[in-house]
Amino acid sequence: MRPLQQREIAVLIATLCVASVVTGIVSANPPRPGTEDNGLTENESATLWSRDADNYINQEEYSQRYGDERSPIHQLANGTDITFKQPPSTAATWTRNDFADLDAGGSGMSVHPPHASLEDGVFIKDAHATIFAVQPSTRGHLESGDTPLYIAPNGAVRGFVDYRVRLPDDSSSGNRTVEWSLTNHEIEEVRLETDGETIARIDGSYTPVLDYQIEDDWSTTLTLEAEIHVQLRKTVRTEVVSRINVTNSTDAVNETNSTNGTVATNRTALIRETEIDEIDREETLNVSDSIDVEIYDLSASPYYAEYPNGDSGVAIFQSRPWQGYTLTAEGDANVRGVWRFYTARDTSWDTLIRSNQTASTEVRSDAIPVYVHAYPSRIGPRAEPVRDGPGIVDTWGSERASPARTIDENVTVEVVNQPYTATHGLAVRTEAVDRGALHVAGIVRGVNASIVEPREGSERQLRRSNLTVSVLEQNQSQATLRIELRDNETGAPIILDDQARSNPIREDPRNGYITIADQRVETNASGVAIVTVGDPGIDEVRYQPESWLSQNPAYVSDTASVRWHPLGTIDGWFAFLFEIFWQFIPFFVMFYAGHRLLRMFGPTDLFERNL
Numbered sequence: 218m219r220p221l222q223q224r225e226i227a228v229l230i231a232t233l234c235v236a237s238v239v240t241g242i243v244s245a246n247p248p249r250p251g252t253e254d255n256g257l258t259e260n261e262s263a264t265l266w267s268r269d270a271d272n273y274i275n276q277e278e279y280s281q282r283y284g285d286e287r288s289p290i291h292q293l294a295n296g297t298d299i300t301f302k303q304p305p306s307t308a309a310t311w312t313r314n315d316f317a318d319l320d321a322g323g324s325g326m327s328v329h330p331p332h333a334s335l336e337d338g339v340f341i342k343d344a345h346a347t348i349f350a351v352q353p354s355t356r357g358h359l360e361s362g363d364t365p366l367y368i369a370p371n372g373a374v375r376g377f378v379d380y381r382v383r384l385p386d387d388s389s390s391g392n393r394t395v396e397w398s399l400t401n402h403e404i405e406e407v408r409l410e411t412d413g414e415t416i417a418r419i420d421g422s423y424t425p426v427l428d429y430q431i432e433d434d435w436s437t438t439l440t441l442e443a444e445i446h447v448q449l450r451k452t453v454r455t456e457v458v459s460r461i462n463v464t465n466s467t468d469a470v471n472e473t474n475s476t477n478g479t480v481a482t483n484r485t486a487l488i489r490e491t492e493i494d495e496i497d498r499e500e501t502l503n504v505s506d507s508i509d510v511e512i513y514d515l516s517a518s519p520y521y522a523e524y525p526n527g528d529s530g531v532a533i534f535q536s537r538p539w540q541g542y543t544l545t546a547e548g549d550a551n552v553r554g555v556w557r558f559y560t561a562r563d564t565s566w567d568t569l570i571r572s573n574q575t576a577s578t579e580v581r582s583d584a585i586p587v588y589v590h591a592y593p594s595r596i597g598p599r600a601e602p603v604r605d606g607p608g609i610v611d612t613w614g615s616e617r618a619s620p621a622r623t624i625d626e627n628v629t630v631e632v633v634n635q636p637y638t639a640t641h642g643l644a645v646r647t648e649a650v651d652r653g654a655l656h657v658a659g660i661v662r663g664v665n666a667s668i669v670e671p672r673e674g675s676e677r678q679l680r681r682s683n684l685t686v687s688v689l690e691q692n693q694s695q696a697t698l699r700i701e702l703r704d705n706e707t708g709a710p711i712i713l714d715d716q717a718r719s720n721p722i723r724e725d726p727r728n729g730y731i732t733i734a735d736q737r738v739e740t741n742a743s744g745v746a747i748v749t750v751g752d753p754g755i756d757e758v759r760y761q762p763e764s765w766l767s768q769n770p771a772y773v774s775d776t777a778s779v780r781w782h783p784l785g786t787i788d789g790w791f792a793f794l795f796e797i798f799w800q801f802i803p804f805f806v807m808f809y810a811g812h813r814l815l816r817m818f819g820p821t822d823l824f825e826r827n828l
Contacts, residue, residue, distance in 0.1 A: 248262075248585070254314075255310070255311050255314040255315050256310045256311070256313070256314040257307055257310055257311060259288050259290075259291055260288050260290040260291065261307050261310075262307070262311065263288070263290050263291040263293075263294040263295075263299075264290065264294055264299045264305070264307060264560065265307055265308065265311055265560045265561075265562070265587050266294070266560075266561070266562065267298045267299070267300075267559040267560060267561040267590075267625075267628045267630070268561045268562055268564060268625055268627050268628060269294075269627075270627075272295075274295065276292065279292075279295075298559060298628060298629055298630055299559070300557050300558060300559045300594075300630050300631075301557065301558040301559065301560075302553065302557060302558075303540055303558065303658065304353075304355055304540075304558050304589045304591070304660060304661060304662040305558065305560060305589065305662070306662055307560060307587075308352075308560045308587040308588055308589045309352040309353055309662065311585075311587045312349075312350045312352060312375070312586045312587050313352070313375075315583075315584045315585055315586070315587075316349060316350070316375050316424065316426075316584055316586075317424075317584075318583040318584045319349070319377055319424050319583065319584040320423075320583075321377075321378075321379045321423035321424075322379060322381065322571055322573075323381075324381065324382045324399060324402055325381055325382070325573055325574070326381050326571055326572065326573045327342065327343035327344065327345070327379050327380050327381040327571075327572050327573075328377075328379050328569055328570070328571050329343065329345045329347065329377075329379060329569065329570055329572075330347055330377075330565055330566050330568070330569055330570070330582070331565065331568060331570060331579075332347075332565045333345040333347045333506075334347075334504075334505075334506060336502060336504045338500050338502040339383075339500055340382055340383050340384075340447050340449060340498070340500045341380050341381075341382065341383075341445055341447055341500055341502045342380065342381050342382070342383045342574075343379075343380060343381050343572050344379070344380035344381075344445055344502055344504045345377075345378070345379065345380070345504050345506070346376055346377075346378045346407070346441050346442060346443035346504040346505055346506050347376060347377050347378075347441075347506045348374060348375075348376050348439070348441050348506045348507075348508050349375040349376055349377050349424075349566070349584070349586055350374075350375045350563070350586035350588070351366070351368050351372060351373075351374050351375075351439065351508065351510065352372055352373055352375075353368070353369045353372055353661055353662045353663050353664070354366055354367060354368040354369065354372070354510075354588065354589070354661060355367050355513075355558070355588070355589045355590065355591050355660050355661045355662070356588050356589070356590045356591070357538055357590075357591045357660065358590060358591065358592040358593075358620040358623045358624055358632070359538070359593075359617060359620055359639070360617040360618045360619070360620045360623075361618060361619075361620060361622050361623055362623075363617075363620075363623075364620070364623050365436075365509075365510075365511045366508065366509070366510050366511065367510070367511050367512075367513035367537075367538075367660065367661050368439075368510045368511070368512060368513060368661065369513060369661050369662075369663060369664050370430065370431055370432060370512055370513070370514050370664075371428075371429070371430050371431075372428075372429060373426055373427065373428050373429070374409055374417075374426070374427045374429060374439060374441060375424070375425070375426050375586075376407065376424070376425050376426075376427070376441045376443075376506070377423065377424060378404055378407065378421075378422070378423050378424075378425065378443040378445075378504070379423055380445050380502075380504075381572065381573060381574070382399055382402055382447050382449075383574060384397045384398075384399060384449065385397045385451075392455060392456040392457070392458075393453065393454070393455050393456075394453070394454040394455075395451065395452070395453050395454075396451075396452045396454070397449055397450070397451055397452075398449065398450050398452065399447070399448075399449055399450075400448045400449060400450050400497070401446075401447070401448040402445075402446070402447040402448070403421055403445075403446055403447075404421030404422060404423065404443055404444065404445055404446075405420075405421050405444045405445070405446045405501075406418060406419070406420065406421055406443070406444045407419050407420075407421060407422060407425040407427065407441070407442070407443045407444075408427075408441075408442045408443075408444075409427040409429055409439065409440070409441060409442075410439075410440040410442060411429075411431060411434070411437045411438065411439055411440070412437055412438060416429050416430070416431065417429050421443070421444070425441075425443070427441075431512050434512045435511065435512060436509070436510065436511045436512065437509075437510060437512065438507050438508070438509050438510070439507065439508050439510055440505055440506070440507045441505060441506050441507075442503060442504070442505040443503070443504050443505070444501060444502075444503050445501065445502045445503075445504065446499070446500070446501045447499070447500050448497060448498070448499050449497070449498045449499075449500075450495055450496070450497055450498070451495070451496040451497075451498060452493065452494070452495050452496075453493070453494040453495075453496070454491055454492070454493055454494075455491070455492045455494070456489060456490070456491050456492075457489070457490045457491075457492055458487060458488070458489050458490075459487075459488045459490070460485050460486065460487055460488070461485065461486050461488055462485055462486075511537075513537065513659060513660070513661045513664050514664070515535060515537070515539060515657065515659050515664060515665065515666035515667070516666055516667050516668075516669055517533050517535070517542075517655075517657040517666035517667070517668050517669060518533070518534075518669045518675065519531055519532065519533050519652075519655060519668065519675065520532040520533070520644075520675045520676075520677060520722050520766075521650070521652070521675060521676055521677065522676075522677035522678075522679045522765045522771070523677075523678075523679060524646065524679050524773065525679065525680065525681045525773060527648075528646050528647065528648055529646070529647055529648070529649060529650040530610065530644065530645070530646050530647075530677070530679065530765060531544065531644065531645055531647070531650055531655070532610075532611075532642065532643070532644035532645075532722050532766055533642070533643060533644075533657060534613075534641055534642040534722060534723070535641055535642075535657075535666070536641060537641075537659075538554075538556055538591060538639060538641075538660050539554065539556075539641075539657070539658070539659050539660060539666070540553055540554065540556060540658040540659055540660050541553030541554055541643060541657075541658060542643070542655060542656060542657045542658065543654070543655070543656045543658075544607060544645070544647055544649075544650050544651065544654075544655065545649075545650075545651050545654055546651050546653075546654035548656070549602070550601070550602070550606050550607055550647060551600070551601055551607075552598070552599070552600040552601075552607055552609060552643055552645050553598065553599055553600075554598050554612065554639075554640030554643055555593045555594060555597055555598055555612075555633075555637065555638070555639065555640045556591050556592070556593060556594070556640070556660055557591070557592060557594040557596065557630070557631075558589055558590065558591050558592075558660070559589075559590050559592070559628065559630055560587055560588070560589055560590070561587065561588065561590060561625065561628060562585045562586065562587050562588075563585070563586045563587070563588060566582050566584065566585050566586055567581070567582055567585065568580065568581055568582055569581075569582045589661075589662065590624075591660045592620060592624060592630060592632045593617075593619075593620065593632065593633045593637050593639065594630070594631050594632065594633065595631045595632070595633050595634075596631060598612050598640055598643065600645060606647070607645040607646065607647035608645060608646045608647070609643070609644070609645055610644040610645055610646050610764065610766070611642070611643075611644045611723065611764060611766055612638065612640045612642060612643055612644075613638065613640075613641065613642040613723040614638050614639035614640050614641035614642060615638070615639050615641065616636055616637075616638055616639075617636065617637060617638075617639055618636055619632070619633050619634050619635055619636065619637065620632065620633075621633070621634050642722070642723050644722075644764075644766055655668055677765045677769050677770070677771060678769060678770035678771070679765050679770070679771050679772070679773065680704055680705065680706055680770055680771075680772050680773070681704075681705035681706065681772065681773055681775070682702060682703070682704065682705055682711060682760055682762065682772040682773060682774070682775045683702070683703045683704070683705040683708075683775060684700070684701070684702050684731075684758060684759075684760045684775040684776065684777045685700070685701045685703075685777055686698055686699065686700045686701075686733075686756075686758045686777045686778070686779045687699050687779065688779060688781050689747070691781050694751060695749055695750065695751045696749070696750055696753075696781040697747065697748075697749050698733070698747070698748050698749070698750060698756070698758075698779060698781075699745065699746075699747055700731060700733070700738065700740070700745065700746045700747075700748060700758055700777075701740075701744055701745050701746075702731065702740050702744045702745075702746075702760060702775075703744050704772070705775075709744075710740065710742070710743050710744025710745070711729075711740060711744050711772060712740055712741070712742055712744060713728055713729045713730060713731070713739040713740045713763075714728055714739050715768075718768045718769060718770065718771075719767065719768060720767075720768060720769040721766065721767045722766040722767070723766050723767070727763050727764055727766075727767045728763050728767070728768075729760065729761055729762040729763035729768075729772070730761050731746060731758060731759065731760050731761070732758070732759050732761060733748060733750065733756055733757070733758045733759075734748075734750045734751075734752065734756055736748060736750075750781075753781060753782045754780065754781075754782070755778055755779070755780045756778065756779050756780075756781070757776060757777075757778045758776065758777045758778065758779070759774065759775075759776045760772075760774050760775045760776070761774060762774050
């Protein structure tokens with residue numbers, strides 16, 4: 218890409234940072250936005266193609282090539298990938314409308330995608346039933362080798378069924394002629410099955426749409442099955458020649474005798490008759506296609522906490538990837554996890570094969586399904602509004618490897634490139650929570666969690682703590698401190714390693730601890746800890762509480778400080794004076810020795826004058 222083009226893209230990104238998108242780079246050759254009527258605006262259809270070829274052209278060149286102007290979003294999408302904070306509806310809208318452009322080939326031609334599983338019978342050839350799309354759905358990129366297709370419990374499966382009929386060649390031998398004709402052909406029924414059980418059926422159609430509803434299932438295999446029936450007629454014509462005697466002279470055959478020139482009347486006649494034998498032949502062939510899916514159904518059990526200052530805490534855990542939740546009816550306060558989204562076409566439908574009895578031709582497909590994809594983003598969990606909105610207290614989940622290799626090489630998004638924590642759990646602290654308006658959203662469009670009634674332990678107590686510290690004893694080199702931690706309201710001791718309080722919401726319960734002079738200590742059953750420190754001065758003691766996600770009741774942090782010094786006691790003063798005396802002994806000895814030497818060897822009159 219030329220520097221000029223790069224600058225143009227940079228300007229577009231700067232000017233079009235709308236709330237719903239974050240961008241990267243992309244690839245392929247989808248329909249040009251605005252050229253097809255598929256229920257989307259030009260801007261909406263421009264955002265679909267995260268596998269399109271990243272061949273950016275400027276506005277002038279675009280206008281010369283296509284004779285029209287692009288919208289700013291269309292121009293942006295021409296050079297970058299566009300990602301979303303929530304699963305967009307555009308993929309399903311495009312797929313639903315584009316599906317109408319899928320046409321079968323007629324009795325003499327079968328139309329099928331390259332990946333279709335073709336079946337042949339005696340008369341039915343190149344038959345298939347292929348799943349076009351399952352909507353609503355999202356392809357999850359969890360890690361290498363783990364890319365499940367999550368589908369809503371209620372949705373629709375779109376399929377494509379086609380075949381061709383092979384008529385045997387007509388033949389003729391002697392007085393016998395065989396002709397074949399097609400009297401009827403149809404798709405009698407289309408069924409949708411899951412694990413061998415039929416959950417939907419409709420009358421035959423080349424482009425069936427089957428609505429489904431699946432409950433109480435975690436993962437399953439959806440199977441689209443079609444029953445094709447043809448009826449042929451074999452017509453056998455046999456010509457039979459027979460001689461019969463005739464009594465009516467008008468029916469006689471006159472023959473001339475060349476010998477005597479007389480005419481004689483032959484009393485026999487040749488009768489030609491055609492015997493017709495019609496035989497109906499029928500054939501039924503079942504064709505199918507399957508796809509593994511996970512039924513994406515959510516139910517949320519929130520946990521609540523009230524902070525001493527009036528703030529509220531909310532924590533929600535889901536075992537599957539999920540988007541996040543809003544805290545107010547207006548939706549102006551929300552938190553989301555690590556997942557972001559992009560849309561991309563199913564490249565296996567880029568072309569179709571038209572096959573008849575003599576040849577096969579590959580053509581560009583007029584119908585292209587588009588899917589939503591979810592991936593873990595380097596952007597990470599976010600709360601909004603950013604400055605004065607909710608604060609993320611904790612996130613937790615399973616540790617997974619980067620799924621970067623599962624994303625098409627032509628798709629460039631800000632996927633994590635190292636191991637990451639899947640945000641199955643999200644806990645926030647906020648000023649207020651409208652519990653009745655709490656809204657939990659999934660990664661499949663339209664699938665939101667039903668809020669389960671609060672269960673025992675879901676209301677967490679979050680209290681103030683009272684931390685005190687005093688000096689038990691000290692000497693010149695160290696001091697023994699007594700640290701006490703109690704409930705500020707009840708006065709009850711706070712035991713930091715108390716299994717009775719352990720009531721973890723997240724997988725790894727955390728105990729609180731007290732820090733002092735680079736040490737971590739825990740209180741005993743009386744809420745007391747005894748610790749020895751070595752450096753005189755002021756020691757700050759801090760209570761680092763366990764999260765309310767781990768203990769109930771839980772507490773907020775507190776600090777205390779203590780000052781100690783060897784001069785703080787009589788023994789310390791005595792030791793201090795003794796140390797000073799001990800340090801000055803050499804000076805006293807030197808002074809005394811010098812004085813004696815002067816008296817012995819110095820001038821005598823000097824001493825006398827001094828006296």
